[in-house]
Amino acid sequence: MNILNRYLFIFITLVLLYSCSSERNTWTSKAYHNTTAHYNGYFYAREEIEKIDKTLWSNLKDDYNRILRLYPALDSSQAKSYDKEVQEAIKMASIAIQRHPNSKWVDDNYILVGRARFYSLDWGNAIETFKYVNNPKLTKDKDARHRSLIFLIRTFVEHKEYNNAQAAIDYVQKEELNKENRKNLLLQKAYFHQEQGDYDNMVRSLTEAVPLLKKRDKPGRIYFIIGQVYQKLGFEAEAYNYYKKCLATNPEYEVDFYARLYLAQVTEISRSKNVAAARKSFKKLLKDSKNKDFKDKIYYEMGIFELKQKNLNDAIVNLNRSVREGSNKRIDGEAYLRLGEIYYDTLRKYELSQAYYDSAIRSLPTDYEGYTQIKARAEILNEFVKHLNTIKWQDSLLAMASLDSAQLRARIDSAYQAKKAADEKRAGKKKKRSNRIEIDSNDNNNIFARTDEEGNISQEEEETTGWYFGNTSALSLGQTEFKRIWGDVPLEDNWRRSLRSSATAASNRNQTLQPDDPNQGQPTEAPAEPADPVAAEYDRVSKQIPRTDEQKKEALGKIENAYFNLGDIYYFKLLENDNAVASYTTLLKRFPESEYEPEVLYKLYLIFKDTDPSKAETYASRLKQKYPESTFAKILINPNYLQESSLAVEKQKTLYKTAYTHFENKEYRAAVRVIDEALLLGETSFVPNLALLKVLIIGDTEDINQYQFALDEFSKKYPESSLAEYAKKLLQASKDFQLSQEKRQGIQYIRSFEEPHYFVMVYRKEEKIFASAALERLNEQSFRDLRLKTSNLVFNDDYTLTLVDGLPRVSSAIEYFQTFNEKRSTLAELRNHKFYTFVITKDNFDIFYRTKGLDEYIQFFEKNYPAENQ
Known part of the structure; x- marks a missing residue:
């Protein structure tokens, strides 16, 4: 029996060895190679690819403020963390291909090689591998070919080759696909559209894929994404249905929470009881202790809900709570943005809107949708508030200029006491938040904040200055103070403990680098509070009060410029014609001889031209009578003035060439005569060129002091000209030359004393x-x-x-x-x-x-x- 078993073993071994030949095509050879290729190379390579998949999904940080990603994003830094798995997958799949070239798992192993290269961001080789598998002469399994093309689509999308991705999609759609490939194609199409922001086609592909989804596809997450897209597109009933489907799958807690939150948002509100039910749903979410970390988002959504119901006060309250309750910077940014939009678009309170837009820009990431437009509006509001504050502050200073020192000190003391009382009153209301830093803004010049009749800071003032997180200056100061004490620490748990060793090392390095510093190792002391805040404020304000005629003129000039700029912002950027008229007319009343008057009269004419022709004609007549030689009057008289003036420019250029030739030949009188002839053609954009040539002639024919005076006057007369900077350089060069001459010859002071x-x-x-x-x-x-x-x-x-x-x-x-x-x-x-x-x-x-x-x-x-x- 032992001999028989031995011979049987030898026989089986010989058969297997005979079957191992890759060139045999017997049933035993096929069975051996298929089994070995599947359960050795392919199995282990697939295990490594699945490890990479798990790594990518576990590292995905979902941003529920945006539509969730269908697939995790790839990046080079993350790819380094799973490079070992990539190399192992390629190795095992390649071994299977090389040792079992006739097995039916060759195409599957090639697909795994392509996926490994895809995950390692080796786009070129990944694309070539997937294309290779699609060759019908090499791959008889059409399902494998379709699978490779679907992965090819994903590769093109990740590599931003959207045209190639579309071509591949068009090709595969024409093929007869099995259910699995059909589902995966639809998901890849949806991802392709998501990456391009085409949410309409994205949701079409996803809804078509829904019947084909299996449990391993995480259908709850996909239902949630479909609900998000429908909500974004405005189909709230459809969104409601998919959020309900999502909840029915018992998804992970975070998806479950946001599905319930958004479900309340898209509930159809047709009766008051439905409104009450939605509010009750929000309150229920707030009371759930599991949602403690999501309170900011709940309050944010409550604010948006109330905004839809036109309840502005409740919307503002909830959006403000959203910022106070959480630490998610993105949610803070969106809450600031919504508040800024409310005050800008609805309430027309641009000062408050500016504060919120400024905070939004600081909080939102630069890739936020519409960030460029948000930033542009914030810059407009910043400019607006700057000019508004200029008017307020300069008017205050001018009013204080008429007070003697005793009256001024009394007024400052009164304002300080009123502000102190208001601060104490606010502090009493905020005892429950005593751990929060309260810092008042200096934007409104400290104690001169707006107050009501009882001495309390007005509601608007309190919103911008009293509330810490609505106060950009307070936030900035708080961040600076935190960094001064603790350094620039990362946002993580136990950061104090984690920084001890690094702080000690940094301290040692500082001691090494600065051995002679007597204060090394000592904590930096915060600046001490002034012993007498009223005296400190008095000194600060007193230095800015315009007391001389020249200083008052300068202050009035700032107010004049601010009114003009405010009018332009209202007219051109905020499209507030009524407010623009108010600013322009105030400018004309306060500054009857303003240099801006011709332009302002022309703009007032344009504003009223269609709405009140008689008033428009009043401004037009005043412009033509008072400033007949101004460009704006000439445009009124002759609408083709600008076109005709361009012809004058061409004539002036021709005369300039002649004058310059005379100048080079030192024929100065002839040059001046030609320049005067050109100037008679009128005021055009080319006049500064002629004027500067005339100055250069003075430099060659007159005293150096006259030349310098002429250059200085040119810069003042044509500050907007591109030649103004060149004139300043000529002036500086002349002064430097004069100085070097004086130093070489010795300084010679004038011995004439009977003068000022x-x-x-x-x-x-x-x-x-x-x-x-x-x-x-x-x-x-x-x-x-x-x-x-x-x-x-x-x-x-x-x-x-x-x-x-x-x-x-x-x-x-x-x-x-x-x-x-x-x-x-x-x-x-x-x-x-x-x-x-x-x-x-x-x-x-x-x-x-x-x-x-x-x-x-x-x-x-x-x-x-x-x-x-x-």
């Missing part, structure tokens, strides 16, 4: 002297009749100077110098500081400031002014 003087104080920047305040007090006490003006100038990198202008002659200059020396000890701001003082004529000051010859002038001053006055 300046009193000058020069001191080092680090001295930080409040010289202007001291000198203004001296002017007020001893030289009020002269109406002297005080100003500050940067002298060079080391020195700053303060000068007093308005001393009419040398005698008054000497008297001022003497008085200053006598009262120097009474000027508290100047005690314990070092500085130089002297008087100087205006002509000599030009030389002094240009040459920076401080030592030279002090010697000149000591030599030429009476010694007893020094």
